Amino acid sequence: MRARTRPPHPGVAGWIGVVCVLLYLLVATVGRLQGDPAALVAPGPEAPSLGHPFGTDHLGRDLLARTAEGAWTSLLICLSSIGFAIVVGVPLGVLAGRRHGGRLDGLLMRAVETLQALPQFVFVMFLIGLMGTADMHFGPLTVGNGARVAFAIGLGFVPYFARVARAATVVEMQEDYVANLRGLGVPEREILFREVLVNVWPPVLGQACLAMAIAVFAEGGLSFLGLGVAPPHATLGNLIADAGGQIIGGDWWYATLPGTVLVLGILGFNLLGDTVGGRSGRRARPAPGVRRVPGRRPSPSVPTPTPNPKETQ
Amino acid sequence: MTNYLARRVLGVVVVMFAVLTGLFLLLHASPVSPVNQLAPQVAADPAARAAVEHRMGLDRPLVTQYLDYVGDALRGDLGTSLYDGTSVADQIGRALPVSLELGLIASVFAVIPAAVLGAWSVLRRGGAIDHGTRVLTVLAMSLPGYWLAVVALVVVGDSHPELLPNAGGFVTFGEDPAANLQVLVLPAIVLGLATFAMLTRSLRGGLADAMASDHAMFARAMGGSRLLTLRRVALRGALVPTLTVAGVLIGGLLSGTVLIENVFQIPGIGQLMVTAFQRQDYPLALGACVATSAIFLLLNLVVDLLYPLVDPRTAAGVTGDLAGRTA
């Protein structure tokens, strides 16, 4: 009962995911037209009005402009951290998975396990705690806290992507076509990077979308603890953290509107990840150029890793 | 099997040692120093700095400090806090049960509804329950816990003040079980929400796959009822994917406690860790991180050892295949 080849369309949930992400980007762009997110435009917190559709924050700044800046900042931090994690983690995973159980595999996996011996958020917090929150100067280059948060979150995701890539590689290496190619005398490196890597990408990309959701949580959590991006720059995380103190004063819009945008983003990436992840991997259409032998089930004991988008609460 | 067990335990010990070494070196290589915490006028005086460093033993060679630390750690002594001079091991000993209790309650709050909803939605596939469950789980996954916690404090706390932290600090289960459980209800719900969502989805996915598997289809074709098939054939198949995410869930609970304990003022290991980092209390931060990773690795080991019990198929190729499991 294997899935048939089907045209690549994202499905209803996928479309809704796309719409969510687009809405998120829409707020992020339209909000930029709202003016300077750091400018004091009102004497204090004001409820939403025509002039300020999202109201103003506790210092009297336009909340739409701040939410937009926050959405961009969060997006940038998360994209760069996931990008970093993929660039470092996937090659490691593929190399480890190539010789399943080999010496390199053992070594890499022990290293990965060591990195993962601390829960991810704790690990990221540890890194930020080590680096401090001050701007770092390397000659003319100044590394702000945003870059460091991205780096720390990214590093936290390296083991994760290494494992995803490794698991997928292990499955692929067991496929008959690999044995066939080997039999035909195709060099190992070519098999690995021409054939196997192509099949490793889909699960990685699917997980990347889900990891985006985790990264948004992590960034918010760090800001919540005061370890995130420096003010006056907004991120969705520090907006919500600041709003927390205002709830009791009755400023409902402050907590809810940026929160809704955050939820839109996370939901969008969750749905996209679900769609991409669901279409890829074992049940998916084989990537072009790779003949998969029908009926061969992947070993059930190599489960596809599932991320927990709430790992960082 | 014994061989596998021994290898896994040995692996955990090796990783623990690597973690200890890594954290120790990182912490000492970083620019943060406990001496930084002195009043600036004191820190300005090199003699004062040197005196403080000497008192803390920071002027010894790194190797000596490291060996001392490892030696003491093996004897269960993780040093003393730089702030109040109390034993780090004692502080962890007090905090850890609290976090574990919170995690346990959160798991209970997560597992029971997840099992019910997961099974129910597979039985009523495409029905209202199934759809409702999906909406609920995606929502639960997409709400940031730290925000939910803050909102819950205000919304629920105003009508049910007994659910909020009380004056006089946290009451442990040993002192007053009822009062203890009362203040843990809200944080456990917020903490367990994510676990609930993950578990429901994974259980439902596993069950659906298992129900669609050849032997389940066969059982159905032979006239077995859906419920019976679910119970007989599919349940075992569903347990493996669920166990697979258990590692992630444990990690999620441990990470979650850091923020949740912070908001709800629960004196667990997460709170201890945050405080230690904020104050740059070396020995405490190191000890708390080592303890957290020990718990994490141990729980993962337990999950690994449960695999062969649940799914005999994996027992054969245990050592190799399990390595693919995610954390």
Added chain:
Amino acid sequence: MTPVRRVGLNRRGFLGLAALAAAGGTGVLTACSGSSGDKRVADRHKDGILRIGVASAPSSLNPLDSGSEITRWIAEPIMESLYRYDAGLASVPLLADGEPLISEDGLAWTIRLRQGVLWHNGTPFTADDVVATLAHMLDLSAGSEWITYMLGYLSRFEKVDEHTVRIVLGKPYGLLRSHLTNLPITHRDFVARKDTMMGTGPYRLDTFVAGQSFTLSRFDRYHGGQYPAGSAPAFAGMQYTVFTDANTRVLSLRQGKVDLITAPSFATFDTIRKDRSLALVLTEAPLDVLSYVMMRKEPFSDPDFRKAVALSMDRQGVLQRVYGGEGTIGQGPIGPAELGWDAGLTPFAPAPDLARARELLARAKTGKRSFTVTIGTNQGIRDVAQVLVAGWKQVGLDVTIEQLAGGPWSNKWLSRDYDMLMNTFSSGFTSGPANYLTLAPAGSTNVLSCGYANPEVDRLIDTVWQTSNDAERAAALSRVNRLLAEDAVITPPVHPKLALAQRAELSPLDPTMLRISRLDPQHLRFV
């Protein structure tokens, strides 16, 4: 199509629906309701225990090491000093038995100690305890904040007899009396302990859970069992609970779980004011927004640039937006609750003078139009900095905010590698109704010197520390304040008020004691 496929489609469809539900769902959760708790308070007060909610836990329990409010608020009913502040904030004997005997040259102070005073562990209070306290303070490796005040002045101190100590100074030190009025005296065996407090006060520390709660009980043998007339403590005990979350703190007060809270946030002021069972207490106190500029390097080495920055500060904005209008517009370093305050000094208007700032900037020799302001990690100073940065932007200054935790912030101060430093600081527990430390960086030879070199200021600061004449000290402080404001060296945007909130069932906090940041809980009672 297999069942798996069908489920896949359904699942996506309904995952999608959840998106809409999520967007709506977040809006429902925010609400607020009325107060409850009068009954709870009446029940709770039967045990006679005063409950106080504080915003953070002390990092050190040793009151000799830490002059921070949070440590000292807990220490207030437990620890005593040689002298204390009376209702007029004059220094009167407490553990000392009468005024000190001062030698002709003013360098030798002989202090008789009160007899019959007991420590909480039952041992008698003697000269050894005072000597041990002073020795700990001067021990470089102990890391006591007090060392700053004593180093270079105190040359030796000794026990004359069981109940007399003599302190010998290296040079005249008029501030010694102030320090002896603020410095808590600790039992000789407990001076280095960081995990408990051993004092002679009317309450003793029974138990505490680090970071959470501190439980005190009445000490019945206080000063041998005799209380000064009219000041017998009303409470059987006290309990300090840490509520770090501002919402929880206010909720706990409203629900009657505590009688008094510290640091209610400005956002909750209206909520507290509306509730008749609560009272918002706002007092002028020695709370400072420290603000220093580094004058040894560009751009603040340029006096025109410095003045332009000071003139374009949005003082009114900070006061309104961050402190809800509760405070005073800042001019120089000395605030309204501090010795040397000069109400007539107004070089800076509440609103930024953008025109003059632009003029000065155009004239400035430095071409730099950007700098970094390094702040602490608390919400208040973060908001202050954000408002100021928005204001500076209007005159074309591009300012970056850098947030550092306590230790690294101090190190930055020490390293002199900063543009502008800001933090909040409370001096009530070290200087009483004054703030001497704030001025220190203006001295050209101070280790924390910001690079300002003005012989007159140096001379005046010496006078402040050395003179025994209060009027002369006040005049010197006032003059320093004016010079520093006019030269735009230390120009804090505002002097905020000390904010607290209490339940109506508790007698009102003493406004005089609040002026020196003291809660004075041992003199409160339930009504």
